[in-house]
Amino acid sequence: MTITSVDQYRAKPDDQIKLIEWDPNDKSAFPAGKSQGKKALKPLTARLEALQEVMWAEQKHKLLVVVQGMDTAGKDGTIRHVFTGVNPQGVRVASFKVPTPIELGHDYLWRVHQKTPGLGEIVIFNRSHYEDVLVVRVHDLVPEERWSKRYEHINAFEKLLADEGTTILKFFLHIDLDEQKGRLQARLDDPSKHWKFNVGDLKERALWQDYMAAYEDVLNKTSTDHAPWFIVPANRKWLRNLIISTVIVETLEGLAMNFPEPQDDLDEVVIN
Ligand code: AMP
Ligand code: MG
Secondary structure, three states, rough: OOOOOOHHHOOOOOOOHHHHHHOOOOOOOOOOOHHHHHHHHHHHHHHHHHHHHHHHHOOOOOOEEEEEEOOOOHHHHHHHHHHOOOOOOEEEEEEOOOOOHHHOOOOOOHHHOOOOOOOOOOOEEEEEEEEEHHHHHOOOOOOOOOOOOOOHHHHHHHHHHHHHHHHEEEEEOOOOOOHHHHHHHHHHHHHHHHHOOOOHHHHHOHHHHHHHHHHHHHHHOOOOOOOOOEEEOOOOHHHHHHHHHHHHHHHHOOOOOOOOOOOOOOOOOOOO
């Protein structure tokens, strides 16, 4: 059983997205439910592994996957589940934390550009340059006259990457306040999850509406044909994984990659 069209989750460049109209519980793409959904992920994971092997061998394409979402939205879990089985040679994760003083001394794209994929590589951004119009905006870390210009910079930056051969996919993991409450509580109740619990996350939680407004602007201003956003209903982890995996696999299939021809004529080769 496969998922129905994932294009319904893509933010179209002309859409006026209001997140309140996007249901984080929506499972219409896969009504069969969790156990079937988990089963459906397996062949996709295998397919991704095979596609990445060709990509690495061919050294012709680059893939950038941006993962954004509120605390507990499932950024880490997505990376772990969707990329299970890929060869670490050729795949990297770049996590963007509070910028260091040196990073802050440069423009905000400086640290980001260095982490973008080279030929044959898949790079996953766990948070990204979008923090510079999300947390930065919500907390007034720079004045509005500065952050308000960043959407334009970001579109131009992503166009540069795309024109130079990078395929870009961006995923917003959409959960709701109730779901976050449950997940924070679960972290608190499980000592092995305490390392993930920051009391500061509660302050961010209190600013939920401000974050949603900031995310809406991101989705409305920066979802382009060359770097689309997908709004992933993420209250259900298995469905989140299924949707993201499907988008990535379908996109890589579309690149029509092939193993490179051998450098030498192998027909006459005899190994003694
Ligand atoms: P985590 O993803 O849980 O490891 O947390 C990383 C933290 O770094 C989050 O609170 C982000 O909001 C914060 N962060 C990431 N990028 C920036 C940025 N450009 N400016 C300020 N804070 C940031
Ligand atoms: Mg965190």
